[in-house]
Amino acid sequence: MIRGLDHVAIAVRDFDAAVDGYRRLLGREPELEPRDGANRAWFHLANMALEVIAPSGAGPAGDRVAARLDFGGEGVWIAAFQVDDVAAAGQLLSRRGLDVEPVASVARVKAAGLDFVLTPGRIGAELSPVIGAEAASVPSLDHIVVHTPNPDRALGLYGAKFGLDLRLDRANEQWGARQLFFRCGGAVFEVGASLKAPVTDEPDRWGGLAWRVIDPEAARARMAAAGFNVSAVRKGRKPGTSTFTVRDAPAGVPTIMIQQTPQMEAA
Numbered sequence: 276m277i278r279g280l281d282h283v284a285i286a287v288r289d290f291d292a293a294v295d296g297y298r299r300l301l302g303r304e305p306e307l308e309p310r311d312g313a314n315r316a317w318f319h320l321a322n323m324a325l326e327v328i329a330p331s332g333a334g335p336a337g338d339r340v341a342a343r344l345d346f347g348g349e350g351v352w353i354a355a356f357q358v359d360d361v362a363a364a365g366q367l368l369s370r371r372g373l374d375v376e377p378v379a380s381v382a383r384v385k386a387a388g389l390d391f392v393l394t395p396g397r398i399g400a401e402l403s404p405v406i407g408a409e410a411a412s413v414p415s416l417d418h419i420v421v422h423t424p425n426p427d428r429a430l431g432l433y434g435a436k437f438g439l440d441l442r443l444d445r446a447n448e449q450w451g452a453r454q455l456f457f458r459c460g461g462a463v464f465e466v467g468a469s470l471k472a473p474v475t476d477e478p479d480r481w482g483g484l485a486w487r488v489i490d491p492e493a494a495r496a497r498m499a500a501a502g503f504n505v506s507a508v509r510k511g512r513k514p515g516t517s518t519f520t521v522r523d524a525p526a527g528v529p530t531i532m533i534q535q536t537p538q539m540e541a542a
Contacts, residue, residue: 276364276438277356279460281394282324283419283484284353286343287526290314290329296525297327299501302412303403312337319403321415322461349526351481354419355392364393371436387432388478411493413486417533418463420482424475426453426468433457439464446470483529491517491534
């Protein structure tokens, strides 16, 4: 049913500052799209898009993002999934017990306290133009993170109801975490749960974004020169990976950069 992750929306108050921040972070020029009471900037990457959105006046989109900012503040707001048939996918999810609202050509879905969208996809979207060297830019997303207080509920929701492809269910006592990795097209939908906290029925919450880079040293140097507070490049937890942390990403989104080998990306 779900072909992949279409885009991630980040709600912000200061649109110009956030767009400039993600322009410097990703090393790409955005496409601006003001409509329905909201300002949007689209960063189109190889396997998904990042949407930066802020209210700009009266209109349905502006009202929704303003309500989100009042309720939850800035940060990751929506994950949008690509589907072949929005109406059919929405009907199926509704029959599976999810809260689905058809709106024009998409459907909004609320699940475990989070907001999702079903969409036919970014038809005709081209990769956002790179600024400087391609090897130092961000070409794609590696994974998006969700934190859950109830991993078995997450298995039922993201696996059985949404139908995402569960590739790994791993508990690591040393890290104090259980991690569920779902394949979602060209990216990974990662769900993490604490092994030290009791299981509850509290809502899930968005975690951070992990972006892929080609040359981690070049990407780190570019981001540091652009004013970001970045860690040193280090070996990742997954063998064969290199990673570094961006400590002050726009809108306070927890952000890391990862270099994967071609074999790992295909796994």
